[in-house]
Amino acid sequence: MPDQNSLRSVRLKKIEELKASGTPTFRNDFKISHQIGQVAETYQAWEGEKLEALKETFAIAGRMVALRSFGKAAFVKLMDMTGQLQVYVRKDKVGNDAFAVFKKLDVGDFIGVTGTLFRTRTNELTLLADSLTLLTKSIRPLPEKWHGLTDVETRYRQRYVDLIVNQNVREIFFKRAQIIRLIRQFFTDRGFLEVETPMMQPLYGGAAARPFITHHNALNMKLYLRIAPELYLKRLVVGGLDRVFELNRNFRNEGISTQHNPEFTMLEFYLAYATYEDLLALTETLVSHLAETLYGTRTLPYGDFTIDYTPPWKRMTVREAVLAYAPEISEEILRNSTKMENYLHNKTDVEVVGIHSPGKLLMTIFEETVEEKLIQPTFITQYPVEVSPLSRRNETDPSLTDRFELFVAGREIANGFSELNDPVDQKQRFLDQLKERETGDEEAHQMDEDYIRALEYGMPPTAGEGIGIDRLVMLLTNTHSIREVILFPLLRPVKDSDDEV
Numbered sequence: 001m002p003d004q005n006s007l008r009s010v011r012l013k014k015i016e017e018l019k020a021s022g023t024p025t026f027r028n029d030f031k032i033s034h035q036i037g038q039v040a041e042t043y044q045a046w047e048g049e050k051l052e053a054l055k056e057t058f059a060i061a062g063r064m065v066a067l068r069s070f071g072k073a074a075f076v077k078l079m080d081m082t083g084q085l086q087v088y089v090r091k092d093k094v095g096n097d098a099f100a101v102f103k104k105l106d107v108g109d110f111i112g113v114t115g116t117l118f119r120t121r122t123n124e125l126t127l128l129a130d131s132l133t134l135l136t137k138s139i140r141p142l143p144e145k146w147h148g149l150t151d152v153e154t155r156y157r158q159r160y161v162d163l164i165v166n167q168n169v170r171e172i173f174f175k176r177a178q179i180i181r182l183i184r185q186f187f188t189d190r191g192f193l194e195v196e197t198p199m200m201q202p203l204y205g206g207a208a209a210r211p212f213i214t215h216h217n218a219l220n221m222k223l224y225l226r227i228a229p230e231l232y233l234k235r236l237v238v239g240g241l242d243r244v245f246e247l248n249r250n251f252r253n254e255g256i257s258t259q260h261n262p263e264f265t266m267l268e269f270y271l272a273y274a275t276y277e278d279l280l281a282l283t284e285t286l287v288s289h290l291a292e293t294l295y296g297t298r299t300l301p302y303g304d305f306t307i308d309y310t311p312p313w314k315r316m317t318v319r320e321a322v323l324a325y326a327p328e329i330s331e332e333i334l335r336n337s338t339k340m341e342n343y344l345h346n347k348t349d350v351e352v353v354g355i356h357s358p359g360k361l362l363m364t365i366f367e368e369t370v371e372e373k374l375i376q377p378t379f380i381t382q383y384p385v386e387v388s389p390l391s392r393r394n395e396t397d398p399s400l401t402d403r404f405e406l407f408v409a410g411r412e413i414a415n416g417f418s419e420l421n422d423p424v425d426q427k428q429r430f431l432d433q434l435k436e437r438e439t440g441d442e443e444a445h446q447m448d449e450d451y452i453r454a455l456e457y458g459m460p461p462t463a464g465e466g467i468g469i470d471r472l473v474m475l476l477t478n479t480h481s482i483r484e485v486i487l488f489p490l491l492r493p494v495k496d497s498d499d500e501v
Contacts, residue, residue: 007141014104015137023101025137030112033059037082039117040125048119058127060085061112061135063164064105065142074102075126078111081170086126087113098132108138108164156483156491169484175294176473176485180247182290183267183469192243192269197232199225199249205451206230206390208443209252212262225251229268230390230464231451234419237270238459245269247469258481259411261489265469270419274463276402279416280379283406283465284311287377290476302409302478305375313377313406318366321380326369337361344368359384359399374407383417389429389445391417406467408475416465423455 015025039058043051065084066077072091077084091099093115105111112133120126143165155162155169162169184194202221204211206228214223229248236244251263271278288309291298298309322329328347333339340361344350348368352361362384374380383403385393391401403417420426429445430452436444473485483489 004140008139011106011137011139011141014106015139018101018104018134018137021100023134025134027133027135030061030133030135031059032061032112033057035082036060036062036078036080036085039127040083040085043117044125046117046125048123051117051119051125054117057114057116057130059112059114060127061110064107064109064111065164067105067107072099076111078113078127086120086124087115087129088118088120088126089113089129089132094129094132101134102132105134106138106141108140108142109134110136110138152483153491156489157494159487172473172477172479172485173487175477178294179290179473179476180469182293183286184247186286186289187243187245187269190243192245192271193241195233195236195241195244195246197226197229197236197246197248199251201226201232203446203448203450205445205448207250207252208387208445209254210442212251212253227252228266228466230466231448233268233270234459234462234464235451235454237272237419237462238454238457242272242460243270256490258483259471261470261482261486263490264482264486266466267469268464268466270462270464272460272462275461276381276404276416276418276463279463279465280313280315280404281311283414283416283467284309284313284377286467287472290472294476300476300478302475303480305409307376307408307475309377313379315379315381317382318362318380318384319382321370321374321378322362322366325373326365329365329369334362334365340365357384357386359386363387371407371412372410375409377406377408379404379406385429388417389433390420390426392420393425411471412468413471413475414465414467416463419459419462419464421455421459421462423452426455427452 018025039060060078060080062078062080064076065079068075074089076087076089078087089099089102094102112135113127113129114131115127115129118126118128143161155166188194200214200216200223202223204224204227207230209227211224211227214225215221216223226248227250229246229250233244233246246268248266248268249263250266253262254260256262288298288311291300291309300307300309316324319334322334323331329343333343337356337358340358341352344352344361344364350364350368352364381404382394382400383391383405385391385399385401388401388403391403394400394402401417403415405412406414420429430447433445434447470482470485474480474482477485479485
């Protein structure tokens with residue numbers, strides 16, 4: 001089988017031959033009348049006699065993804081972003097010169113054709129070409145038809161090829177775009193204002209994560225790529241924008257896995273005069289609406305599971321979940337920090353050095369023993385204050401907060417809470433976070449004096465939530481790696497090679 005270099009050489013030679021004959025190989029003067037999918041959808045049900053009576057000439061363009069030649073005629077599969085259509089090219093119809101150019105074309109080239117519709121003997125909707133124009137001559141061949149592009153690393157690194165040859169990949173990203181449109185419409189219909197907040201920030205905050213650092217030359221100042229838009233969005237609530245949302249890009253300097261990419265998309269929204277309990281109902285409504293709109297059902301497959309998004313969803317406190325899903329743990333253990341440390345040391349691989357507060361120990365046990373078992377949509381509530389520096393304290397138990405996280409298929413999808421709007425309490429929480437940083441916690445929050453100043457002007461009682469768009473898309477497309485739903489995921493660099501697909 002010829003290698004990439006020899007195949008490229010053949011195609012480069014064809015380009016020189018075409019240029020020598022006066023045929024442009026990269027032209028930009030062909031105008032389409034229809035997208036391919038529009039033609040296919042409109043006329044798919046038409047019978048042959050009805051098509052013959054149509055007498056309409058169509059001008060379409062796209063990439064040749066299949067070619068069957070029969071000497072003086074050929075069938076071509078033409079593809080654009082909307083679909084595929086078969087084209088029948090005959091020498092006596094397009095003329096000698098155009099057919100001579102066509103004989104030098106390869107799968108992967110872009111062409112424009114005009115013609116009329118008919119049905120073949122096998123009843124396939126087909127365009128009979130009256131004219132044919134070469135638009136772009138490709139140099140690299142597409143992957144071999146029957147094996148396609150299956151290597152995962154190559155698919156992610158060369159997404160442009162992946163999108164050409166793998167229709168299911170294209171469908172995932174069409175579905176992702178549809179999900180984002182539906183989310184935007186959902187919140188706009190409920191009176192929320194879509195806003196944009198800074199991606200480069202002098203202080204980072206709103207999440208427990210390490211940032212990426214950059215530098216502004218003109219101002220000679222260090223800046224951070226945002227890890228969350230939270231503190232800016234809440235400043236807007238202070239300013240009187242009672243309902244705001246942002247579909248935002250965040251950047252966290254952390255590890256890469258099937259669940260994590262350093263650059264990712266979040267939905268974050270804030271609702272004044274509401275509590276976290278209002279957000280539970282809103283989240284159920286949003287996700288079940290997405291499932292039903294996309295698929296006509298609230299019950300969807302995900303791997304080996306069938307996920308039922310029909311409200312209401314299960315609700316448990318952190319403590320209740322630990323006791324329910326880790327039967328070897330008792331109330332006695334959860335009331336004693338030393339016993340929790342011993343459990344983590346003996347039953348898990350977690351290094352407990354530096355974890356001293358009961359709340360952090362409880363959350364470590366939850367993460368190690370419970371999360372992966374939460375398959376059906378489940379709201380986990382009452383998070384310890386030590387791990388919730390921006391959440392309102394629970395009025396019954398001040399050691400807890402009015403916060404929840406949503407888990408589906410063993411992973412966190414959303415995080416929301418009643419917002420802490422007491423500036424005195426908030427400042428103390430920031431000070432506590434600074435102490436955590438001094439003990440080595442690089443993900444602890446910084447002190448944000450301007451945010452404290454904003455709270456001192458008064459923020460109404462508010463609830464806010466963040467939903468991971470990438471993970472939500474994974475769930476709604478039955479996809480199991482975050483790299484499958486991000487067009488260009490971050491990958492370790494490799495040496496480029498002309499022999500790569």
